[in-house]
Amino acid sequence: MEILIVEDEKEIAQLINNCLTREGFECHIAYDGLSALEKAKIIQPDLIILDLMLPKLDGLEVCSQVRNLGMTKDPYILMLTAKGEEIDRVIGLSTGADDYLVKPFSPRELVARVRALLRRSMRHGGQAQINETRHFTLNLDEHTAIRQLDNGEEEKLDLTALEFNLLVAFVNYPNKVWTRTQLIDKLWGADFFGDERVVDTHIRRLRKKIEPNPAQPSFIKTVVGVGYKFEDN
Numbered sequence: 001m002e003i004l005i006v007e008d009e010k011e012i013a014q015l016i017n018n019c020l021t022r023e024g025f026e027c028h029i030a031y032d033g034l035s036a037l038e039k040a041k042i043i044q045p046d047l048i049i050l051d052l053m054l055p056k057l058d059g060l061e062v063c064s065q066v067r068n069l070g071m072t073k074d075p076y077i078l079m080l081t082a083k084g085e086e087i088d089r090v091i092g093l094s095t096g097a098d099d100y101l102v103k104p105f106s107p108r109e110l111v112a113r114v115r116a117l118l119r120r121s122m123r124h125g126g127q128a129q130i131n132e133t134r135h136f137t138l139n140l141d142e143h144t145a146i147r148q149l150d151n152g153e154e155e156k157l158d159l160t161a162l163e164f165n166l167l168v169a170f171v172n173y174p175n176k177v178w179t180r181t182q183l184i185d186k187l188w189g190a191d192f193f194g195d196e197r198v199v200d201t202h203i204r205r206l207r208k209k210i211e212p213n214p215a216q217p218s219f220i221k222t223v224v225g226v227g228y229k230f231e232d233n
């Protein structure tokens, strides 16, 4: 995933760069509108983070020109604006921007927006297999799981391969009641030999990682006498 950061304030550009590089994105920086267009043509970024007030060519102009470049990948555009700064025009998003962020913003806010946009791009581009419910996004190619928090932020879940596969099974069949035997077949295959209560151990661990309150699970419910089911309504 390549990101082009267009921002004339060098410190802010560097800050965004550091924060997204840390998240594993490949970042490029342009400090004015004209070089932004040049770089966009060469890099063909997935996402452009575009400051509104720029020297040479402002953000709105860059935005509309990018849309007319006929790039192979039509990039997502996240507009940055200072409070009160022509914000109405940006909010209208008649500009061709996909989303906007008002300065000053926190690094977490930025990362959450970027992820949300790129997830959208993957869904449309079909580059990665994504399974999702309201609170969970699982990327089967990258083996990553993200939980959407109710405050709008996102949390990357740190799951073992087994926990990940368990969550995939649940997310693929919301509301399905699973017996322990079915889950074992799914996770270990038919040659599993052992106590099927092992499932309970893994469920308990997974709950600790994904449930806001593991003692009163809101996602992985126990179905007494049968097994488990996953709900995310």
Ligand code: CA
Pocket: 007, 008, 009, 051, 052, 053, 054
């Ligand atoms: Ca600026």
